[in-house]
Amino acid sequence: MNLEMFNQIASITDHLYLSSAAAVKPDRIRTVGITHIINCTLEIPNLNLPTIESIQIHVEDAPHARLCVYFDRCADKIHQVHKRGGRTLVHCVAGVSRSASLCIAYLMKYHRLNLSEAYYHVKKRRPVIRPNAGFWKQLVDFEQKLFGRNSVKMIQSGIGLIPDVYKDETRNMVWFPSSHSHSRRPRYTY
Numbered sequence: 001m002n003l004e005m006f007n008q009i010a011s012i013t014d015h016l017y018l019s020s021a022a023a024v025k026p027d028r029i030r031t032v033g034i035t036h037i038i039n040c041t042l043e044i045p046n047l048n049l050p051t052i053e054s055i056q057i058h059v060e061d062a063p064h065a066r067l068c069v070y071f072d073r074c075a076d077k078i079h080q081v082h083k084r085g086g087r088t089l090v091h092c093v094a095g096v097s098r099s100a101s102l103c104i105a106y107l108m109k110y111h112r113l114n115l116s117e118a119y120y121h122v123k124k125r126r127p128v129i130r131p132n133a134g135f136w137k138q139l140v141d142f143e144q145k146l147f148g149r150n151s152v153k154m155i156q157s158g159i160g161l162i163p164d165v166y167k168d169e170t171r172n173m174v175w176f177p178s179s180h181s182h183s184r185r186p187r188y189t190y
Contacts, residue, residue: 020095035086063134
């Protein structure tokens, strides 16, 4: 994967787009026809454009952060914008975890995709996505609430709990001993 992938605006559906903050530029927004922006960062202020409605979801990209409290609210907003003929762009800093999780939640609620299907749908259109383990657990719970069953399970791995859809990716990780001799915690890299 190259850096250019992070700066793309990915079309998730004909009315839902996903990107990093770096991709949120006025000319690009106009070219795509974006009418609404959901900014799910603490770090970056909303883009101030008179023709674009922006909302900000203040949430950290951390496993303990409660993104789930925004799943219904954001999914409903994306759906309302679509019904009025608009297009929504969801972004976070990198377009990898927070914003991807909100897009997945929307696809589950309004397109009736199970979590696995929604994840792979978004991953196909934006290959750099990788929601953190805490957001995955919240998505698993949201799927259970919506459908009464789960298509993704959280499993134990060498790096802690991960969704089973990451199992093959994690298998390809390489372990490097820590540079701190007193630390016994392994570091992983791709």
